[in-house]
Amino acid sequence: MAKNKPEKDLRFERFGTKGFTATTKVNDFIDRLEAGQVCGTKCPGCGQRFFPPRADCPDCSGAGPMEWFQVEGEGKLATYSVLRYAPQGFEQDLPYAIAVADYGDYKLFGRLSHFGPEIEPGCPVTTRAVSLPDGRVAYEFVPQGQQ
Amino acid sequence: MAKNKPEKDLRFERFGTKGFTATTKVNDFIDRLEAGQVCGTKCPGCGQRFFPPRADCPDCSGAGPMEWFQVEGEGKLATYSVLRYAPQGFEQDLPYAIAVADYGDYKLFGRLSHFGPEIEPGCPVTTRAVSLPDGRVAYEFVPQGQQ
Amino acid sequence: MGRVAIIGVGQSAFVRGYPGSIKELAFEAFREAMDDAGLQRGDIQGSLICSAPEYDRQRSPAGVIAEYCGLNPQPTAYVESLCCSSTTGVRMAYGMITGGLHDCMMVLGFQKMSEITSAETQERMGRGADIQWESPFGTMMPAYYAMFARGFLHRYGASEEDLARIRVKAATYGQINEKAVYRKPVSLEQCMIADPVADPLKVFDCCANADGSSALILASEEKVRELGIEKPVWLMGLGSASAPVNLALRDEFSGFDVARQAASQAYGMAGVGPKDIDVAEVHDCFTIAEMMAYENLGFAEPGGGPELIRAKETYKDGSIPVNVDGGLLSKGHPIGATGGSQVRTIVLQLRGEAGAMQVKDPAVGLVHNVGGVGLYANVLVMGR
Amino acid sequence: MGRVAIIGVGQSAFVRGYPGSIKELAFEAFREAMDDAGLQRGDIQGSLICSAPEYDRQRSPAGVIAEYCGLNPQPTAYVESLCCSSTTGVRMAYGMITGGLHDCMMVLGFQKMSEITSAETQERMGRGADIQWESPFGTMMPAYYAMFARGFLHRYGASEEDLARIRVKAATYGQINEKAVYRKPVSLEQCMIADPVADPLKVFDCCANADGSSALILASEEKVRELGIEKPVWLMGLGSASAPVNLALRDEFSGFDVARQAASQAYGMAGVGPKDIDVAEVHDCFTIAEMMAYENLGFAEPGGGPELIRAKETYKDGSIPVNVDGGLLSKGHPIGATGGSQVRTIVLQLRGEAGAMQVKDPAVGLVHNVGGVGLYANVLVMGR
Numbered sequence A, B: 001m002a003k004n005k006p007e008k009d010l011r012f013e014r015f016g017t018k019g020f021t022a023t024t025k026v027n028d029f030i031d032r033l034e035a036g037q038v039c040g041t042k043c044p045g046c047g048q049r050f051f052p053p054r055a056d057c058p059d060c061s062g063a064g065p066m067e068w069f070q071v072e073g074e075g076k077l078a079t080y081s082v083l084r085y086a087p088q089g090f091e092q093d094l095p096y097a098i099a100v101a102d103y104g105d106y107k108l109f110g111r112l113s114h115f116g117p118e119i120e121p122g123c124p125v126t127t128r129a130v131s132l133p134d135g136r137v138a139y140e141f142v143p144q145g146q147q
Numbered sequence C, D: 001m002g003r004v005a006i007i008g009v010g011q012s013a014f015v016r017g018y019p020g021s022i023k024e025l026a027f028e029a030f031r032e033a034m035d036d037a038g039l040q041r042g043d044i045q046g047s048l049i050c051s052a053p054e055y056d057r058q059r060s061p062a063g064v065i066a067e068y069c070g071l072n073p074q075p076t077a078y079v080e081s082l083c084c085s086s087t088t089g090v091r092m093a094y095g096m097i098t099g100g101l102h103d104c105m106m107v108l109g110f111q112k113m114s115e116i117t118s119a120e121t122q123e124r125m126g127r128g129a130d131i132q133w134e135s136p137f138g139t140m141m142p143a144y145y146a147m148f149a150r151g152f153l154h155r156y157g158a159s160e161e162d163l164a165r166i167r168v169k170a171a172t173y174g175q176i177n178e179k180a181v182y183r184k185p186v187s188l189e190q191c192m193i194a195d196p197v198a199d200p201l202k203v204f205d206c207c208a209n210a211d212g213s214s215a216l217i218l219a220s221e222e223k224v225r226e227l228g229i230e231k232p233v234w235l236m237g238l239g240s241a242s243a244p245v246n247l248a249l250r251d252e253f254s255g256f257d258v259a260r261q262a263a264s265q266a267y268g269m270a271g272v273g274p275k276d277i278d279v280a281e282v283h284d285c286f287t288i289a290e291m292m293a294y295e296n297l298g299f300a301e302p303g304g305g306p307e308l309i310r311a312k313e314t315y316k317d318g319s320i321p322v323n324v325d326g327g328l329l330s331k332g333h334p335i336g337a338t339g340g341s342q343v344r345t346i347v348l349q350l351r352g353e354a355g356a357m358q359v360k361d362p363a364v365g366l367v368h369n370v371g372g373v374g375l376y377a378n379v380l381v382m383g384r
């Protein structure tokens, strides 16, 4: 019964400090991230841009495979918080900040590279890919002047 | 906040080959089982006898604490099956049989001490407490003539 | 009270090891149902997401699935009753629609059983019972159904061959169902010489785990008219019942009284009887489950199930075709998706769109969906 | 459409480390509600069991709980929408009753958070978000609410003291609620010097985990008359909405649009507005949650929440008493039981049976119950 069982594509397991999702149709996101690009997807049918990237457009049936687009330029910090306690597997990262960056058409959820009293909602940020230990990959938001 | 935290009564964890429930209001079942008695509970309000034992009568409000009664004498084997595969933690018991014993007023679910083609539904059984390794306790049904 | 129809149905292929996330899996059925009904996502006024949570890493899957299908800001929630979760979703959606809260709802069932490791599956299997009073003895689903198989065979003098005949029938139709996980023929001999799993059940008496999703769109009579739906399938009768989990609290080991009660409610509400059913999907997680269903649904007298299958009366051209899509035995049993898949089959049959599996001109169909070892049961009667 | 009333309410004490099983815990609320309504178990025609499954070892808790409460063979099922599971249960029961499936139902919420170990809790905490796109960054509930706290304080120029004032109010009433887990007074100073959890939230801004259960009995108008219920509390309006899980797909970080939408639906259905509410229970898992609720429910204009609490208008003798049972901040937050506990408080208030917490002669009450970080929201408007 198992003879045609495909090899599992587990690339997504390497996303972030600790992964919880192994299989997804947008695994190519990981290759792009490794190449230094933070990418969302764009529907070839209606042109909507999606972040997080998705394999399917909820509005278009049979529009064909999603296209990739790169997150570029400056966004605005929407909000953030600094964690003093962490869930299992993230303790060594403490303290760290999670945040939302707003690019107008779309937003991203992720880590903030620097934080402190001077960092406020509205502050300009850029988004960059980062390499983590053990071949893991992620992205982070960098506040203006902290590059 | 935790200063009045009671010590946990984890007696029930020792029931069966592998335990899944640690805390219950009918933990005294374990002490009785260790003393060689398989017991159910009886409602002091309406007289109903319950197996498995329960701390509360669904029909009587405020009837007071349940009383214990001992499972004694002969029941009838209602049905059983012999496992050839087992869930995690039970592999070393294979093959083994799970069964229902019918005592008329109440029934018990548990292991059957002996099985084979001659054991059929309707066969008389008795119920006895058994000691397992590592201080664990259980009970089993013994078909007539197999004591 | 207004009537409720099923106006769109969808199902993913049922497979081993789906190569995507649970939301991508759920989307496959969602998209097919939306296309089937010709709706846009704004038409869906509420969704119910149905599965068994122990196979997911994702907490509260309703949220991520509603998000992925674009079903915000409409309300959504998660509904579970083990293997009959998605027909429980149908029951709740029926209530909310007739109760006036919504006029069009999506019931989305899914299970990605491959999301967790084999070791995790083995561990969860041990907890699929009353964890206080049953699990410590080392229980698992095939063993429970085997207890009913022994009870049934003993009571009615039936044979293991009679059970095997049910698997042979399932395989006959599984071969022509493109969405089934098991598509090969199975002979009586193969069944009889197969390895035992839990006596008297052997390998071919058991359905396979699978990953899959199903989607059903329900609408009020007014909405059906407004949308101009050409072939609505009406929910004529709904029945539901529960039994104690612990087998020590059951009275019978050769049938499920929950199924009898659910059927009686559904027949009564629909104003029909077993003789009026033209095509049925019954819950055949194990061959014995279909055998018991024959009697619990009134298709056979007590003890008459073996004769029914021996005479091939439950084949496509028989007097009461049952599981002519291959059943769970061939399709696979992705827990949360199963009931929705059964309903989809009956909807396609009643519309005359079942292709190679089509029964001749059915007017009334039935779905029988059981959760746990006869712990929960839902029966639905549907008509054109 | 016929009306539906709540005719019986029950709640266990909310505690740390309940010394019994989940069914024994659930039974405490069940028994109290049955005694409150004066019913026998045969009167209950169906039950919905509500919780968040990741805290249980028992699979499909609906089965064991219905069994223990003696609610077989009536149908039962499990309903989940995280922290608002039991008000989702109320919504579904309302639908099934108005839809004619049942005329009397039990909605039983429970959570035994101590069932799993601290390590297991820490592990699950990390999965309380979109596990694909959020959890890998290391998220947890206080941090998410802290993001909204930062957004709110920044947008409206409010202060951390304003948030602390909400905890001080909660503790005022928690002291007189015998079923609350935290019963000590809390001063503004204590709040402000407490350790940070996730900036800008500190220890006293967060509610405590707890074990607990709640039970609600709902009945149709006809059944209310038949049973001769003296003080039915009617469900006048129900609203429900969902939002994307992932914060990247939200538009606002200083309030919850789901709550606004659910409130607008509930007010519209009930034919009332925020000014008509005499007493409210709002979802204060964190102080910022209650602060946002003031505005999302229309009790304050945008930015007016801080002034509302500074002026003590949400105290028992203020213009709109909120959480005068101590709220989740004092009672504790046993996820699946929380919504039912909120409904119970409002029912007791509307009956005039709230004891030391009683607000003067309320006619209309409101419950606001949120699941996840504004992922799901239910709002109920109730009246005598």
Ligand SMILES: [Zn+2]
Residues within 6 Å of the ligand: A043, A044, A045, A046, A047, A048, A057, A058, A059, A060, A063
């Ligand atoms: Zn598109």
Ligand SMILES: [Zn+2]
Residues within 6 Å of the ligand: B043, B044, B045, B046, B047, B048, B057, B058, B059, B060, B063
């Ligand atoms: Zn009694």
